Amino acid sequence: MLAALAEFIHSMGIFNLTLGHILMIGIACLLIYLAIVKGFEPLLLIPIAFGVLLTNLPLADMMAEPIIEIKDKVIHTVQPGGLMYYLFQGDHLGIFPPLIFLGVGAMTDFGPLIANPKSLLLGAAAQFGIFITFLAAIGSGLFTAQEAASIGIIGGADGPTAIFLSSRLAPHLLGSIAIAAYSYMAMVPIIQPPIMRLLTTKEERAIKMTQLREVSKKERILFPILVTIVVALIVPPATTLIGMLMIGNLFRECGVAGRLEDTAKNALINTITIFLGLSVGATATAENFLRVETLAILFLGVTAFAIGTAAGVLLAKLMNKVMGGGINPLIGSAGVSAVPMAARVSQVVGQKENPSNFLLMHAMGPNVAGVIGSAVAAGILLSLFK
Template sequence: MGAALLEFCRTTGVYGLSFGAILMLGVACLLLYLAIVRGFEPLLLVPIAFGVLLTNLPFAGLMKPPVLEITAAAVHTVEPGGLLYYLFQGDHLGIFPPLIFLGVGAMTDFGPLIANPRSLLLGAAAQFGIFITFIGAIASGLFTAQEAASIGIIGGADGPTAIFLSSKLAPHLLGAIAIAAYSYMALVPIIQPPIMKMLTSKAERSIRMSQLRHVSKKEKILFPIIVTIIVSLIVPAAATLVGMLMLGNLFRECGVVGRLEDTAKNALINIITIFLGVTVGATATAEQFLKVETLAILLLGVIAFAMGTASGVLLAKVMNKFSRTGINPLIGSAGVSAVPMAARVSQVVGSKEDPTNFLLMHAMGPNVAGVIGSAVSAGVLLSLFGH
């Protein structure tokens, strides 16, 4: 009886708890607190945090790979893998991120970008942080070029893009990179305002912008088709992400596939967000996460994000000097592709200087340009280092 009881105790998760597992369970609870109590992007952080929780429960085996028996005749599954292991294949094979882009495209109005094409420059400027961080990661001596490229893309503030590129170039770092990318996306309202205020004066933050012109239905239909062709011809490696983004947007704008639009922007993106979030969190095991390299990734990630925010604001300041119509530099910070969080931050910071100044629609131009810019940047990096 005593031996049986002892054997039972050895099979419990309590027996298998290590310091690393306890620490990661604490990280999961902290992320859940930020999501539920503080309201930091709960749609992202709740599934990610719960994935961290599940993967660090001893003996649960949710990310355990299957045990296979390979013979000359066939391959047999001796023991199936864990649930999250199979769902994770959607991340590993680069399936989930493009599907997220499909939903984002169906939800996104590119009208502000079409009405003000200069916004494209601000979206491009915000990608500057990606390449500065890439250089910094190489210079640190801790990472290869492929790993540095995957870390740099965090500066685009685009979780699906970070996952897509990491799965191709540095799959062993996917967990740390994805959690850093999504965490910084969730912390946009905290990270960006101090940078925006430091780089602008009160007068600049109070600039009123002229009303955007009306964008015709024909323009909105042609935009995703033209962008897909141009981007795919110049950077073929970006075709997967940009193509899915623009297909979703075409669903939205063409007006003849309402059911497909509704599915893409509601049911599909919600399902994929659950799978993506939980499986990304599930990669953050104590063994993989508690490393010097992970801390370096978190540090380089926030640097990338800060540089992207700053470069967008600074370019907007320069453009304002040469523009006949005023450009509020605050909209430059929205060039990172955290849609629509970054655009809302521009509005909030601007409204604190002048409550009657409405910047949201103007900020959406750089914001959606940043989505395209981050996908193109990922394609460039994939073309350079994916061989």
């Protein structure tokens, strides 16, 4: 009896708790606090943080791989894996991020981009941070080309794209990259305004833009079809993300698939968000996360985000001068694909200079272009380093 009791006591997690476990549990609790109290991307940060908590509870084996044996050419499961291990297969096999894009497409209005195609240039400029950070990560000597590509994509401010690319190129960094990507997405209202004000004058921030033209239903239907064809023919590896984004948008715009649109933008995306967040967070074990490389990822991630923001603003300034005015440079910052938060930041900063200024719809053009741009950038990096 005493032996059984002693064995039970030693099987308790508390007797296997290490300093690494304690630190990671603290990080998980901090992320939960930021999500609930500060409102930092709660829909994703809460499941990610709880995934971090679950995977760092000793002996819980939430990410344990199954133990199998083969007898007479038949596979037998000796011991099943942990729940998070099975959910993680949706990330590892590249299933969850494209399904998130499907829901995003069903929720996204590409009308501002169609009405002002020049916005595509601003979305492309904001991806500049991805490639600069990619080079910086390689130059640091800490990362391989595949790891550097996965880190650079944080600059696109698109969590699903970052997860999709890192799951293919650097799955061991997935937890660190996902936490960095979603943390910086949540801090868009903190990170972007100082950069925007630094690179623009008071007069530029007060520029009022003319109302966008009305976009026809025919244009809205043709847009997702044509974008899918063009992107797939130029950058085939981007087809998975772009294709799911655009079919979701086609559900929205065609007018005859209301049930599919509703499922994609509500039930489906909410379910996948839970699974994605939990399983990604579960990869952030103490062994994978508490390393010098993680600090480098966090630093390079915010650098990528800042460079992307600055590149968008500077190109918008140039376009304003070349085209004789009428373009508020603040909308360039929305080229990072944190939809719609980055566009709202452009609106808020612009209204502080001119209360009658309404930049939201103008900023939505670069914002949704950034979603396309980050997916294309991921496709380019995937084709180069897979």
